[in-house]
Amino acid sequence: MTQHFDIVVVGAGPAGLAAAHAAASATARSKVAIIDDNPLSGGQIWRGGAAQQHDRRARALWQALEQADNVTFLPATRVLMQVQPGALLVQNARQADTIGYQKLVLATGARELLLPFPGWTLPGVSGAGGLQALAKGGYPVEGKRVVVAGSGPLLLAVAATLRERGATVAAIVEQAGLPALARFAAGLALTPSKALQALRLGAALRGIPYYTDSYVSAACGTDSLDAVLVQHKGASLDIACDYLACGYGLLPNTELALALGCAVEAGAVSTDPWQYTSVANILCAGEGTGVGGVDLALVEGRIAGLAATGRASEAQAHFGERDAWRRFAARLARTFAPRAELRTLALPDTIVCRCEDVCHGELREHPGWRSAKLHTRCGMGPCQGRVCGSATDFLYGWRPDAVRTPIWPARAGSIITLEPHKET
Numbered sequence: 001m002t003q004h005f006d007i008v009v010v011g012a013g014p015a016g017l018a019a020a021h022a023a024a025s026a027t028a029r030s031k032v033a034i035i036d037d038n039p040l041s042g043g044q045i046w047r048g049g050a051a052q053q054h055d056r057r058a059r060a061l062w063q064a065l066e067q068a069d070n071v072t073f074l075p076a077t078r079v080l081m082q083v084q085p086g087a088l089l090v091q092n093a094r095q096a097d098t099i100g101y102q103k104l105v106l107a108t109g110a111r112e113l114l115l116p117f118p119g120w121t122l123p124g125v126s127g128a129g130g131l132q133a134l135a136k137g138g139y140p141v142e143g144k145r146v147v148v149a150g151s152g153p154l155l156l157a158v159a160a161t162l163r164e165r166g167a168t169v170a171a172i173v174e175q176a177g178l179p180a181l182a183r184f185a186a187g188l189a190l191t192p193s194k195a196l197q198a199l200r201l202g203a204a205l206r207g208i209p210y211y212t213d214s215y216v217s218a219a220c221g222t223d224s225l226d227a228v229l230v231q232h233k234g235a236s237l238d239i240a241c242d243y244l245a246c247g248y249g250l251l252p253n254t255e256l257a258l259a260l261g262c263a264v265e266a267g268a269v270s271t272d273p274w275q276y277t278s279v280a281n282i283l284c285a286g287e288g289t290g291v292g293g294v295d296l297a298l299v300e301g302r303i304a305g306l307a308a309t310g311r312a313s314e315a316q317a318h319f320g321e322r323d324a325w326r327r328f329a330a331r332l333a334r335t336f337a338p339r340a341e342l343r344t345l346a347l348p349d350t351i352v353c354r355c356e357d358v359c360h361g362e363l364r365e366h367p368g369w370r371s372a373k374l375h376t377r378c379g380m381g382p383c384q385g386r387v388c389g390s391a392t393d394f395l396y397g398w399r400p401d402a403v404r405t406p407i408w409p410a411r412a413g414s415i416i417t418l419e420p421h422k423e424t
């Protein structure tokens, strides 16, 4: 085993940074490691480095972690699987290693729910957060016409980022209906920071058409995207664009938790009040436990870090704040649940599994995930079912019966490094 830590945190987003910060400040001076597959800290919302963010919470957390002599950050490093209880196999660009832990905090975040519709594999079509991440990473969108579509507040954040970087946002297309959106907006009074954020986004997006109760039914173009068809109040609108950024909300990343044997319910990792999972010494915080935004991720991370270092009463002091953000998360889920019509968009020749080019017509013949996988290779490509698994869950109600390790494609050399550890 190359390195051993008291606390290992997987994920350097808000939840992971908060957990590491709380754990590192324990009087026992626990040795803490933070592992993330991105080259910089920050996760999804603070992409590009926590130190670089406007959000002062990000800068404060990162500064404290950098100054702590008991914290090690392992960037661009991916956790592939558990080798044995208390030891993880990780891989970076150069090598594989095992990392030992006493306590493990999973803070692996969420990903977008991408749903198939005709034309969704055309160049120019991407996830909403996906295009935002590219733009934040320097991908040029200046002067491009973009339609931002799908569901959830993320659409507004994405549109604001794209506009800030010079794109023309032709429309924001939200599938949720106006009454549900109005109820959600009224509920923001319970969370003033979110109400303020909504006002700021509203100002930043002034003048952009916002279609509610609407969804993209097709992306059109020959070699790349030219336009999208939007279903709006019984009519079909044809909107010309260079990019479509489309995502139907977020889904917890549960693969690592499942591979470690942690219980997962309704698509999210189950935890007790101290953020402990069903497996001893493994905690989970942030969007892996359910999608609720940055504030919930931060408070769950803090509780997990305190609990992992034995400070239960300090952790308990944050339960009220967590409950408030969980109520916000429940309102979010109710408002932006994807509508049934989205199940009817895929045509027989619409690709559902993008890695293996498997179409809706082939898949719908099968009784479940296992049969489809065995007969069509659906879910067997490099994304390991991360995209088509959630699409087939939504379309056909299929649930993959097991998670395969390593949870990400791994170099053969990384797996070979396991052998000596098996023998010891």
Ligand SMILES: Cc1cc2nc3c(=O)[nH]c(=O)nc-3n(C[C@H](O)[C@H](O)[C@H](O)COP(=O)(O)OP(=O)(O)OC[C@H]3O[C@@H](n4cnc5c(N)ncnc54)[C@H](O)[C@@H]3O)c2cc1C
Pocket (backbone or CB within 6 Å): 010, 011, 012, 013, 014, 015, 016, 035, 036, 037, 038, 042, 043, 044, 045, 046, 077, 078, 079, 080, 107, 108, 109, 110, 111, 112, 128, 129, 130, 132, 133, 154, 157, 158, 250, 253, 256, 285, 286, 287, 288, 292, 293, 294, 295, 297
């Ligand atoms: C694409 C996308 C864009 C978003 N943009 C915004 C936005 O603009 N504004 C907003 O308010 N909210 C945004 N969100 C929501 C945002 O995810 C949450 O508010 C917040 O970032 C959740 O924090 P977290 O710490 O739980 O997870 P995350 O921030 O997602 O952090 C999890 C981290 O764990 C890493 N990780 C996961 N598995 C492994 C592994 N096996 N090995 C190593 N590292 C791993 C991930 O790469 C990631 O860096 C976005 C979400 C997504 C998916």
